[in-house]
Amino acid sequence: MAKQFEYKIITPILNREEKLNQLGYEGWELVAVDSATMYFKREAKP
Numbered sequence: 001m002a003k004q005f006e007y008k009i010i011t012p013i014l015n016r017e018e019k020l021n022q023l024g025y026e027g028w029e030l031v032a033v034d035s036a037t038m039y040f041k042r043e044a045k046p
Contacts, residue, residue, distance in 0.1 A: 004043070005041045005042065005044055006041070006042060006043075007039065007040065008023070008039075008040040008042075009038070009039055009040075010038045010040070011036060011037050012036040026042070027043070028040040028042045029041055029042060
């Protein structure tokens with residue numbers, strides 16, 4: 001079975017470093033940045 005992913009889109013945020021670290025601990029991977037919008041993905045849990 002192919003891997004499935006879920007996605008998260010975040011627009012400008014305050015305390016960016018703290019928030020990005022939290023997302024990393026939750027398994028989110030930054031995959032793209034467009035202007036100030038950040039796109040994340042992580043493997044979906046069954």
